[in-house]
Amino acid sequence: MSLLPRPAFDPELHALLAGMPLVERMDEEILAQVRALPSPSADSLLAGRRVVRREVDVPAEDGAVVRLSVLSPADRDPAVPAPCVYWIHGGGMGDRFGQIDIPLEWLERFGAVVVTVEYRLAPEATGTSAVEDCHRGLAWVAAHGEELGVDPGRVVVAGISAGGGLAAGLCLLARDLGTPAIAAQLLICPMLDHRNVTASSRQYSGEPGVWTRETNEFAWRTLLGGQAGGEVPPYVSPALAVDLSGLPTAYVDTGSAEVFRDEDVAYASGIWAAGGQAELHVWAGGYHGFDAQFPQAELSVTARRTRTDWLGRVLRRTAADGAAGGGGPAAVSA
Template sequence: MAVGSDSVPDVPMTAPPFDPELDVVLAELGHESWELITPANLAERQLRDATARPRPTVEDLRAGGRFDVAEWSVPGPEGAPDVTLVSARPAGLTGELPLLYYLHGGAMVMGNAWSVLPRVLREWALPLGLAVVSVEYRLAPGTRYPGPLEDCYAGLVWVAGHAAELGIDPERIVIGGKSAGGGLAAALALLARDRGGPGALGQLLLCPMLDDRNSSFSSRQMSGRGMWDLTSNATAWQALLGERYGDDDLSPYAAPARADDLSGLPPAYVDVGSAEMFRDEDVAYANAIWQAGGQAELHVWPGGCHGFDSLAPRSALSQDAWAARTRWLERVLKQAES
């Protein structure tokens, strides 16, 4: 049976409490930040996000010379437009660097490759000596599955094939992402395995969006609570899948929780909040990797809502989460050197 398909009893549910520091931030944000995304308001929300979400320029990302930054336009999937990749690495570092191939969040319908980079560069690229490539994949519903995933795969194939000239070690590539990006990273690991594509050292899956069915206990338990809701999640999946939404035989490349075979995958880091709807599907995914004989490190952050580390980056919970992710990255990279 595919992961994450547990039945949900029709009884009142008590939700786990939010972390106290996070609870204060959520209250300060007010009702507007909790607005549901529906098919009726999706286009307006996308326009609002594109206007409001900060999109740093290449010069901004260089951070006064601390990073070498470039934008590349590389061949996309067959018959599709080129894919834009944003590359950044600590300035002055020579030789082949390990690479974090990063996929942004935004529920498959929002976000961009630039806005996620400042913190990734500050927290990981600089202290760990990492190169980072962020992918500007096409968004739904303008581009439905498999378009966004194929964009990510095409970019990965190009980067791995040009690793020497880019100063990247092709044996030390970690694929990762947050929310929708985490789901795409999980799907990319499956697709690369099955196509014999570029191998990855690990997969960094941060509150990944894995299951289109919205049938887990936590998806109902957390409905109407936190920043991401059952209604918004269903809207995003419908935008991505179109007529395929709800299909019994949907491909695991579209929704990795549908996968029956999780063997032969790179080691995974999976983290999620205890007070968010993705909790149970993410825990189930890590468990399914273990059951397939694979390696996964799972963290369930107590009181964390979806994206808590972005909402309250200075909270103790967020600091602990970033520290744990960093330790995993350090450990995976050191093991590759031995």
């Protein structure tokens, strides 16, 4: 059992969790069992929404294929370039439609084109494979922006959990390669640090939970493969990045009652220290992925509304900046 005092779950969220299965640790057998469970079909997730869906396969250099689903508002004006949200789902146990209700809110609210990427998962693919898949997909979006009706100055990278970590790594990789342009990064409870040494990682250890230190250790070990004992690239574990300058404006949110709390706070602080812009929210009593699991809870409603309001500000400012011929996506603040 954990001997460290720790923030309690929000009372409403705690009550909603009652009776739900929790885990203390994960292993290969449990992972296989979870992956064997059927996922909701894309058609069921999109039912009742005015969305046009297109499937795209982007070839990788090693012969693999990166699949993208392009979701566009059915009633959008093709003459008006739309903002784009490049969505990276939570990793390990999902597919590109994981947590898709989150970016679909932005499709409906802002008329955004949502592109969601099917990156390769560990343990079959390890190291930089996933972030390179994400970069390859985003490069395709940038190259086909006119065809998609996307404004190249308003492409936002967003992700949740492992997808949030991949979104951060993707922004680092795009900065270092010089392409493609990213207007903003929206990181939802991102998984950023393979070292697992923070106070929050120790607080949520030794007993069943939504995401524990032990589960986190397994996830990182699975992702890193043979790199676990060697040098890990910052594109995989973004907390290792020495230089956080020149990154797109960031939104980082997390819960006070989760493993990733401290690494997420540190990442936002590192962006500020490098002269960049980040908005940070630590939701009191929020556990890992609380607003994706229980979107109707009061804390979840507040978190999602605040996140959406931030994205709206970013999209308005990038639109104004583009109209004025301003300083480009990375110069945007929120």
